[in-house]
Amino acid sequence: xxxxxxxxxxxxxxxxxxxxxxxxxxxxxxxxxxxxxxxxxxxxxxxxxxxxxxxxxxxxxxxxxxxxxxxxxxxxxxxxxxxxxxxxxxxxxxxxxxxxxxxxxxxxxxxxxxxxxxxxxxxxxxxxxxxxxxxxxxxxxxxxxxxxxxxxxxxxxxxxxxxxxxxxxxxxxxxxxxxxxxxxxxxxxxxxxxxxxxxxxxxxxxxxxxxxxxxxxxxxxxxxxxxxxxxxxxxxxxxxxxxxxxxxxxxxxxxxxxxxxxxxxxxxxxxxxxxxxxxxxxxxxxxxxxxxxxxxxxx
Numbered sequence: 581x582x583x584x585x586x587x588x589x590x591x592x593x594x595x596x597x598x599x600x601x602x603x604x605x606x607x608x609x610x611x612x613x614x615x616x617x618x619x620x621x622x623x624x625x626x627x628x629x630x631x632x633x634x635x636x637x638x639x640x641x642x643x644x645x646x647x648x649x650x651x652x653x654x655x656x657x658x659x660x661x662x663x664x665x666x667x668x669x670x671x672x673x674x675x676x677x678x679x680x681x682x683x684x685x686x687x688x689x690x691x692x693x694x695x696x697x698x699x700x701x702x703x704x705x706x707x708x709x710x711x712x713x714x715x716x717x718x719x720x721x722x723x724x725x726x727x728x729x730x731x732x733x734x735x736x737x738x739x740x741x742x743x744x745x746x747x748x749x750x751x752x753x754x755x756x757x758x759x760x761x762x763x764x765x766x767x768x769x770x771x772x773x774x775x776x777x778x779x780x781x782x783x784x785x786x787x788x789x790x791x792x793x794x795x796x797x798x799x800x801x802x803x804x805x806x807x808x809x810x811x812x813x814x815x816x817x818x819x820x821x822x823x824x825x826x827x828x829x830x831x832x833x834x835x836x837x838x839x840x841x842x843x844x845x846x847x848x849x850x851x852x853x854x855x856x857x858x859x860x861x862x863x864x865x866x867x868x869x870x871x872x873x874x875x876x877x878x879x
Contacts, residue, residue: 647710647785676823685812691819691836712794729767
């Protein structure tokens with residue numbers, strides 16, 4: 581075995597440091613903080629990710645702070661559970677802001693399954709997180725509410741309607757790993773609805789709750805720290821969003837069965853006097869894809 585010179589040792593250590601930095605950069609993303617600059621109603625930058633042999637779209641979604649339905653809609657040809665290693669997938673980390681995001685407060689867009697926050701000191705930034713929402717027939721209610729209570733390590737007082745579905749549930753589930761509310765909760769003025777964490781993070785980005793709004797465990801802590809009692813919360817249903825950037829019209833469409841999406845797109849475009857700038861073929865294609873990605877539809 582040859583003797584390693586000091587120069588060789590230094591070179592080896594430098595390689596190790598560089599490799600560590602590369603691995604760190606590969607495992608972080610701009611979405612980690614959930615904070616983006618507001619550029620004329622658009623936030624974020626669309627990313628791509630090359631799938632490794634030990635990854636599914638569920639892990640990739642959480643890594644980039646997007647929901648399950650969002651990443652599967654953007655990659656319909658990719659098997660979400662056993663994707664082919666080496667496949668490059670689109671990560672939907674770019675959004676048109678929903679209408680109603682003004683002043684301070686939270687706006688929750690149910691069809692998009694995403695929460696947007698403007699804080700007291702946002703300075704043109706928007707904080708956003710993926711969410712889980714109410715299942716069919718247990719829809720998250722639309723309306724204007726306020727945060728009335730902040731709860732650390734909440735106990736789950738199981739509603740009678742849920743106990744009828746599952747009689748084995750106790751009246752109260754104490755804090756802990758079996759509590760579906762996670763370790764933080766914000767109670768709204770409609771007191772049966774809370775924004776909370778979850779012990780099932782794979783349900784974020786799906787319709788799986790009884791009307792409450794679920795966040796990843798790491799995200800609810802960030803939101804909890806930014807929220808205050810009295811903060812306005814607006815819950816909307818906007819499966820179609822329109823934005824204009826550098827003179828080009830963009831359309832973002834999310835899967836939602838309770839609305840005529842084409843009629844909604846035409847209503848928004850007409851109301852903003854943008855119809856004469858739209859290529860109808862591109863409009864039709866985006867409405868058919870419903871991939872949740874801001875897509876240009878201008879001539």
